Every structure is written in C-alpha cells, then in structure tokens.
Amino acid sequence: MTCLTYADLPEEKVKKVAGLEKDIDVILLAYEKPPAAADLSSENLRRVKQLEEELGVRLVAYA
Structure with missing residues (x-):
C-alpha cells in the first residue's frame, strides 16, 4: 500500500498555500508527490x- 506523507514545505511556500486557501475559501493539503x-x-x-x-x-x- 502506498502511504502519502505531508509535504515538508519551507515557510514561503506555506504562505503561498495559505494565501490560495484564503482566496478560494478551501482547505488545501500538501502531500509529497506520489x-x-x-x-x-x-x-x-x-x-x-x-x-x-x-x-x-x-x-x-x-x-
């Protein structure tokens, strides 16, 4: 079975994800590329x- 793990993002990328979450009003989860x-x-x-x-x-x- 393939187990996905959360991506380990640097702070600058986390901020980009958080910005998009706010813009489109969703929760995004970042996983390592499967x-x-x-x-x-x-x-x-x-x-x-x-x-x-x-x-x-x-x-x-x-x-």
Whole structure:
C-alpha cells in the first residue's frame, strides 16, 4: 500500500498555500508527490468505482 506523507514545505511556500486557501475559501493539503497513477483498463476502472460506491470512499490507483 502506498502511504502519502505531508509535504515538508519551507515557510514561503506555506504562505503561498495559505494565501490560495484564503482566496478560494478551501482547505488545501500538501502531500509529497506520489508514484504515477495507474493506467486502468475500463473493466478495472469499473471495479474500482463499484468498490468506491460500496465503501463510500474515494479510491486512487497508483502503479
């Protein structure tokens, strides 16, 4: 399983993120760049979406 970790940003970049959060009125989370997204076949994508519906979560597939 891939575990994402929060990005370790210097203060100047944190301020940029905070500024955008304020401008667009959302909360942003910065994560380290993950591996590439998986290239799923239409059947596998259907299966992922079906499991998302069943579990009530959002799944992200990485290769």
